[in-house]
Amino acid sequence: MPIIVNLDVMMAKRKMSLNELSEKVDLTLSNLSILKTGKAKAIRFSTLEAICKVLDCQPADILEYTKEIQ
Amino acid sequence: MKIKTETILTVSKYLALLGGVGCSILWGSQLVTLIASFINPEWVKHTYQVDLNLYGIREHSIGFYVCAMILTISVSVLKALFWYKIFELLSELKLQTPFSREVVIKLERMAFIMFSVWMISSIFWKTYTFYLTQATGIQLPIRNTDDEYLFMAGIIYIISQIFKRGIELQEENQLTV
Numbered sequence: 368m369p370i371i372v373n374l375d376v377m378m379a380k381r382k383m384s385l386n387e388l389s390e391k392v393d394l395t396l397s398n399l400s401i402l403k404t405g406k407a408k409a410i411r412f413s414t415l416e417a418i419c420k421v422l423d424c425q426p427a428d429i430l431e432y433t434k435e436i437q
Numbered sequence: 438m439k440i441k442t443e444t445i446l447t448v449s450k451y452l453a454l455l456g457g458v459g460c461s462i463l464w465g466s467q468l469v470t471l472i473a474s475f476i477n478p479e480w481v482k483h484t485y486q487v488d489l490n491l492y493g494i495r496e497h498s499i500g501f502y503v504c505a506m507i508l509t510i511s512v513s514v515l516k517a518l519f520w521y522k523i524f525e526l527l528s529e530l531k532l533q534t535p536f537s538r539e540v541v542i543k544l545e546r547m548a549f550i551m552f553s554v555w556m557i558s559s560i561f562w563k564t565y566t567f568y569l570t571q572a573t574g575i576q577l578p579i580r581n582t583d584d585e586y587l588f589m590a591g592i593i594y595i596i597s598q599i600f601k602r603g604i605e606l607q608e609e610n611q612l613t614v
Contacts, residue, residue, distance in 0.1 A: 398614040409614075411614070
């Protein structure tokens with residue numbers, strides 16, 4: 368998929384573990400893992416808002432668009 | 438409402454099983470008649486649920502008679518198989534998560550069975566009667582009532598494609614965080 372999720376990068380910058388983020392954004396570990404590994408097909412605005420609030424960042428810091436190599 | 442739907446599903450499941458058993462009895466008896474007719478040709482007159490002049494064909498040529506019986510039995514076998522597939526489908530269908538790959542595969546197989554029934558009872562039968570008339574002069578009535586199976590196959594195939602799309606939507610929903 369041309370949309371890359373940089374959640375792990377932001378988590379590393381904020382020195383936050385997946386468990387801690389999961390508790391703070393009120394998402395299950397499995398759902399966060401789906402998002403982190405790029406398996407997610409869609410993300411709700413409410414989820415994005417919660418992650419941005421906890422990690423103190425912009426949506427663009429988490430999501431990135433790259434052209435697909437054919 | 439939920440209980441009502443489950444009750445309808447259970448009743449339909451056993452009705453499908455009943456249909457399967459009925460069709461199995463039909464093709465079983467036709468097969469027995471075919472085997473018994475080799476010993477005593479008079480048995481041909483008692484072929485179950487076949488209103489054709491089979492005795493006349495048997496008297497004329499055993500090859501044409503066997504061919505007619507094979508076509509008739511294969512249609513009955515496929516109809517029985519179709520009923521058993523409905524029974525299997527209704528047994529495996531879960532109302533909480535109705536869209537699954539198993540259901541799609543079963544629906545596609547059911548569509549293929551219905552298409553095969555139409556192929557045998559329409560195209561093969563018409564070819565057979567044409568050659569029978571050419572070779573022996575015996576004319577058999579052409580069955581036009583079996584065209585509904587082609588329509589049914591089409592409808593079931595469309596339903597299977599809708600279920601396929603349902604799986605995609607279900608997966609998309611599960612992968613939305």
